[in-house]
Amino acid sequence: MNRQQSIIAAHGLTDEHDRLVKADELLAELQEACGGRLPGALAVPELRELVRQCRERGLRIAREFSAFDGQDKVGGFVRVHPVLETGEDDTDVIGGCEIIIENWLSGAQGDAQTRTSVDWLDAADRASAEITAQLDARQKLQFITSFSSDAEALCEAVEAAPGKLWSEYVELDGIAHEQPLHWRLLDGAKVTVPGSDRSWRARVLPVGPSASAPRGFELLFIANEPLKGDAHREEALENGELQHSRLVGSALTPVLRQPIARIVANAETIHARLAGPLRDEYSEYAANIAAAGQHLAGMLDDLADLEVVEAPGFKAAKERVDLADVAQRAAGILGVRAQARGISVKVDKLAEPIYAQAEFRRVLQVLINLIGNAIAYSPEESQVSVNVDEGSLGMVSVTVTDQGPGITKAQAGKIFNKFERLGRDSDGGNDTGSGLGLFISRKLALAMEGNLEVLPQQQNTDMPGAQFKLSLPVMPAE
Amino acid sequence: MGKMAIDRSQSTLVDAFLRDEMARGNRALRSVAPVIGHMLDSEGPSLFGDAIVARLRGMINDIAAQFVGELPLNPENSEMLKALVDVVAQQLASDETVVDHLYSVALEGHLTAKLKQTASIDPVLSPLMQELIASDKPEIAEIAMSTMAAQSRFAQSQNRMEMPVGELPFEVFSRVLDLFEAAPLGAGKHHIDAAIAKLKRAYDEGAGRIGLLARLSSSMHGGAIAALDLSHAGLALFASAMASLTGQPREHAVFACHEAQIVRLALMLKAAGLSAHAIEGQLAVLGGTKPLPDGFAALSQSVAQDTLREMSEV
Numbered sequence: 001m002n003r004q005q006s007i008i009a010a011h012g013l014t015d016e017h018d019r020l021v022k023a024d025e026l027l028a029e030l031q032e033a034c035g036g037r038l039p040g041a042l043a044v045p046e047l048r049e050l051v052r053q054c055r056e057r058g059l060r061i062a063r064e065f066s067a068f069d070g071q072d073k074v075g076g077f078v079r080v081h082p083v084l085e086t087g088e089d090d091t092d093v094i095g096g097c098e099i100i101i102e103n104w105l106s107g108a109q110g111d112a113q114t115r116t117s118v119d120w121l122d123a124a125d126r127a128s129a130e131i132t133a134q135l136d137a138r139q140k141l142q143f144i145t146s147f148s149s150d151a152e153a154l155c156e157a158v159e160a161a162p163g164k165l166w167s168e169y170v171e172l173d174g175i176a177h178e179q180p181l182h183w184r185l186l187d188g189a190k191v192t193v194p195g196s197d198r199s200w201r202a203r204v205l206p207v208g209p210s211a212s213a214p215r216g217f218e219l220l221f222i223a224n225e226p227l228k229g230d231a232h233r234e235e236a237l238e239n240g241e242l243q244h245s246r247l248v249g250s251a252l253t254p255v256l257r258q259p260i261a262r263i264v265a266n267a268e269t270i271h272a273r274l275a276g277p278l279r280d281e282y283s284e285y286a287a288n289i290a291a292a293g294q295h296l297a298g299m300l301d302d303l304a305d306l307e308v309v310e311a312p313g314f315k316a317a318k319e320r321v322d323l324a325d326v327a328q329r330a331a332g333i334l335g336v337r338a339q340a341r342g343i344s345v346k347v348d349k350l351a352e353p354i355y356a357q358a359e360f361r362r363v364l365q366v367l368i369n370l371i372g373n374a375i376a377y378s379p380e381e382s383q384v385s386v387n388v389d390e391g392s393l394g395m396v397s398v399t400v401t402d403q404g405p406g407i408t409k410a411q412a413g414k415i416f417n418k419f420e421r422l423g424r425d426s427d428g429g430n431d432t433g434s435g436l437g438l439f440i441s442r443k444l445a446l447a448m449e450g451n452l453e454v455l456p457q458q459q460n461t462d463m464p465g466a467q468f469k470l471s472l473p474v475m476p477a478e
Numbered sequence: 479m480g481k482m483a484i485d486r487s488q489s490t491l492v493d494a495f496l497r498d499e500m501a502r503g504n505r506a507l508r509s510v511a512p513v514i515g516h517m518l519d520s521e522g523p524s525l526f527g528d529a530i531v532a533r534l535r536g537m538i539n540d541i542a543a544q545f546v547g548e549l550p551l552n553p554e555n556s557e558m559l560k561a562l563v564d565v566v567a568q569q570l571a572s573d574e575t576v577v578d579h580l581y582s583v584a585l586e587g588h589l590t591a592k593l594k595q596t597a598s599i600d601p602v603l604s605p606l607m608q609e610l611i612a613s614d615k616p617e618i619a620e621i622a623m624s625t626m627a628a629q630s631r632f633a634q635s636q637n638r639m640e641m642p643v644g645e646l647p648f649e650v651f652s653r654v655l656d657l658f659e660a661a662p663l664g665a666g667k668h669h670i671d672a673a674i675a676k677l678k679r680a681y682d683e684g685a686g687r688i689g690l691l692a693r694l695s696s697s698m699h700g701g702a703i704a705a706l707d708l709s710h711a712g713l714a715l716f717a718s719a720m721a722s723l724t725g726q727p728r729e730h731a732v733f734a735c736h737e738a739q740i741v742r743l744a745l746m747l748k749a750a751g752l753s754a755h756a757i758e759g760q761l762a763v764l765g766g767t768k769p770l771p772d773g774f775a776a777l778s779q780s781v782a783q784d785t786l787r788e789m790s791e792v
């Protein structure tokens with residue numbers, strides 16, 4: 001038993017309602033990444049199902065499992081054991097389950113899940129579509145259903161002249177090609193629905209066993225914003241709110257992430273010569289392709305974030321956030337990267353926790369950005385320190401300090417600009433930033449009613465170090 | 479009035495019995511053609527060799543006997559025991575989940591024996607198993623040792639046409655418990671519950687042969703691809719690794735090793751990431767009879783994965 005300890009990667013306990021009540025770090029992180037809390041309902045769907053079965057049947061189950069932590073596929077071999085408690089009349093009652101995970105794996109282990117994640121997206125679109133219709137194999141509209149008042153005009157138009165190509169009833173934005181186009185090209189198109197002020201997105205989903213020769217199609221129109229009362233709508237129009245769409249985050253990122261990951265993975269395979277001997281030059285080219293692919297992937301994530309923070313009415317949640325704890329987590333996440341460069345990240349230990357009123361996820365994002373930058377621009381074998389301070393005027397702050405070349409006054413003036421990279425393109429391709437990180441971080445800080453600033457350089461030495469300070473409103477005492 | 483009531487109840491009883499028998503007969507009749515068709519299949523080796531059918535029957539009876547053995551019955555009364563075992567066995571034999579799994583076990587036993595004969599592949603201690611047992615990581619070595627022991631018990635019980643109930647995967651095991659519960663045995667409910675509770679307590683999927691094989695191939699991480707070599711890994715580990723790498727049920731992986739399912743095997747190996755050349759080598763070990771289509775070598779891994787997933791949804 002004891003000899004098996006080292007193969008066990010994570011351990012957890014659930015109660016009789018499948019709530020995760022205790023979990024090791026890895027499992028706790030996964031639980032949080034899946035939107036759950038600790039203690040709280042087990043949020044990893046793949047584990048939840050196993051735990052439910054184990055509890056209901058009272059049987060010990062052992063399975064391979066994999067889950068999506070929001071970025072990567074993670075998984076391992078999980079064993080779920082019922083925890084027996086003695087009930088009233090000496091019979092065994094199942095009180096909950098023990099979760100033991102062996103051989104934890106994370107990262108792009110096999111990319112076989114493409115179709116499943118696409119299925120998820122389709123299901124989400126089906127659930128949120130306000131207008132649904134059915135098309136025959138030639139995309140002629142068969143019938144249409146809607147529950148939204150602003151789609152009445154469309155339904156009437158269909159009733160008046162049924163059986164036409166679906167694209168004749170609506171306006172396709174930016175597609176001037178003669179219809180019908182191949183359905184794949186129309187899937188995801190932006191659409192203007194007659195009689196509706198909202199902007200819509202069309203989904204064309206093939207029906208039938210084969211996607212190459214579908215029997216017909218499911219047509220969904222998904223509104224990009226909810227239907228508002230008339231007064232609201234005018235106001236919103238004035239603010240330009242209706243024009244704002246989440247093209248990158250909702251449409252581009254999900255579609256592009258997979259192929260880019262594949263390009264990177266294949267390029268790395270070639271670079272490592274896993275498939276056989278190769279001339280050095282080609283191996284180098286492959287490394288360049290991989291680096292460019294990674295850059296593209298990072299850029300895509302940043303652009304999606306950018307869209308979110310730039311959306312009118314973007315607001316952050318107000319939670320109680322333990323700053324030292326978040327800093328510790330951010331440092332933990334970047335631990336490997338820091339180690340690789342021999343840099344130590346030192347986070348202040350506090351006697352009393354300092355709480356800010358902010359959104360946990362966003363604070364973590366900002367700190368990862370700051371500490372990540374500090375690691376990237378520090379000399380090897382140096383130290384990055386993170387200090388948490390109780391400020392004045394109802395603000396608390398986290399300061400990240402590195403021992404790098406620092407930031408000059410001129411640079412400090414524009415460092416928070418969009419796409420600003422401060423000439424860091426020239427450092428031999430080490431840095432694959434999009435120039436958006438600090439811009440987004442600052443926007444996030446502002447949205448949480450705080451601020452992000454560069455502290456002025458302290459002395460005039462070679463390596464004065466850069467200092468970034470994130471301030472946030474203090475959590476009011478209850 | 480009383481007489482009428484009895485008559486009616488009798489007639490409904492008779493009626494139900496007749497209908498039941500007729501329905502059973504209809505089912506049997508419907509399956510005659512496909513079953514005989516398979517048995518007479520002249521295109522290569524049949525999926526229903528006598529050996530496999532005999533193993534299947536033996537295992538079903540063995541599972542039934544293990545359950546009946548837990549009931550407090552007089553062991554002297556062998557007639558009675560045999561009758562009860564038959565009742566339970568019949569219940570098991572009519573369940574798709576149970577039969578599907580046991581079929582795959584029987585096929586695995588059959589193929590293991592065949593590979594030993596034709597390709598001298600050791601059913602228990604393949605070269606890869608030896609390497610894993612000698613692993614410098616004690617925890618892997620330990621799982622490998624347990625796996626070897628389980629594999630050796632498996633070889634033995636296959637020869638005896640037995641199936642320890644604790645070796646069944648979770649879905650099958652819990653289905654079997656349901657069937658035990660539903661079997662018309664006439665025994666007291668608390669006896670049946672006690673017998674089931676005992677079987678449940680003893681059950682641990684992760685300690686069974688298939689569970690151990692899965693843990694072992696998962697502990698190899700990316701190296702599991704090394705197990706995709708029949709003569710290196712042996713059929714048991716080969717099938718588990720292939721199932722794990724392709725995300726397919728292990729039953730399908732075993733089925734793919736039948737010599738009439740060469741194309742399925744080629745597709746699974748491709749999806750798992752093996753090169754066309756290596757795949758041909760594996761097919762040669764199994765002595766496949768169907769040629770692969772031209773251009774199979776050019777098929778990409780992701781296309782193979784998609785095809786596999788699409789086809790196994792049916």
